[in-house]
Amino acid sequence: MKFLVLCLGNIGPEYADTRHNVGFMVGDYLAKKFEAAPFELGRHAFTTEIRHKGHTFMLVKPTTYMNLSGKAAAHWLSALKIPKEQMLVITDDLALPFGKLRMKGKGSAGGQNGLKHIQETLGTDEYARLRFGIDSSFSKGRQVDYVLSPFSADEKIDLETRLEKAAEAVLLFGSVGLERAMNVVNVK
Numbered sequence: 001m002k003f004l005v006l007c008l009g010n011i012g013p014e015y016a017d018t019r020h021n022v023g024f025m026v027g028d029y030l031a032k033k034f035e036a037a038p039f040e041l042g043r044h045a046f047t048t049e050i051r052h053k054g055h056t057f058m059l060v061k062p063t064t065y066m067n068l069s070g071k072a073a074a075h076w077l078s079a080l081k082i083p084k085e086q087m088l089v090i091t092d093d094l095a096l097p098f099g100k101l102r103m104k105g106k107g108s109a110g111g112q113n114g115l116k117h118i119q120e121t122l123g124t125d126e127y128a129r130l131r132f133g134i135d136s137s138f139s140k141g142r143q144v145d146y147v148l149s150p151f152s153a154d155e156k157i158d159l160e161t162r163l164e165k166a167a168e169a170v171l172l173f174g175s176v177g178l179e180r181a182m183n184v185v186n187v188k
Contacts, residue, residue, distance in 0.1 A: 002056045002080060003174045004087040005030070006073050008114040011046075011063050019134040020066065020147040022166075023090040023114075026132065027059045029163040030170060043079070044072040055174045058082070069114040070121025077122075084122060088173050089129040090166065091115060092147065096133025098155050099162035101169055103130050103185040105178050128178050130185070132166055 007027030015021050031039065034050035039061060046061045058080060062072035069089075077084060091112055096102055106126040109115035119125045138146035151159055172181040 001054075001174070002058065002082055002086065004073075004076055004080060004082045005057050005059050005170055006069065006076070006087060006089045006118075007059060007061045008066055008069055008089060008091040009061060010065050011061075015148065017150045018148050019151060020092055022092045022132045022134060022163075024061050025159075025163055026090045026130075026166045026170065027061050030057070030167050031059055033167060044075050047076070052171050053175050057170065057174055066114040068117055070117040070119075073118045074121050084124070084127045085178075087127055088170060089115065089118060089127065090170070091129060091131055092134045093131035094134060094136045094143070094147070096131060096135070098133055098135040098151075099158060099165070100133035101130060101166055101185050102133075103128065103169060103173070103178070103182045105182070128173060130166065130169055130173070132162070 007023040009021035009024030030050055031048050036048040036050045039046035039048045044062055044064050046063060048059050050057050050059065060072055060076050062069045064071045077087060091114055095110065105128050108125065109119055115129065169181065169185045172184060
């Protein structure tokens, strides 16, 4: 079985280690862990694949910037003939404490522009997403600066462990399905 893992972020070195790029970080973590081939530039995204327990996971990092992530989602679902039920979108979430994970099968974009564009492009909010908490420790009116800034020194201490947990959640989604994965991920 094949799964599409859409890792949200922004391309370019200025965004590489920012909170908004945690989706890219999870994709990079998985690629490194499974010694995947280097990400290759394709239409609307950099892609590579990993295999785990008989399943193929296409790791997709859109090159369209966060606000146009739906282009990559639609293209790769179609090109790889993967049903949207086998797509998992990984994104940052200001409403969750740092490193907290939340997996859902549908729902609102919650103000996240990448999810909003995916929903507009696919015409539905029924697709799996894994939200990675980045906290909301910013002053009023400073949200953009906050999400586009690096993790704090304290957060960096735990970041690798949190990325590992997110990677485990991705693999769980593929191996046991959304409902069972949610039961595990959402209680931690």
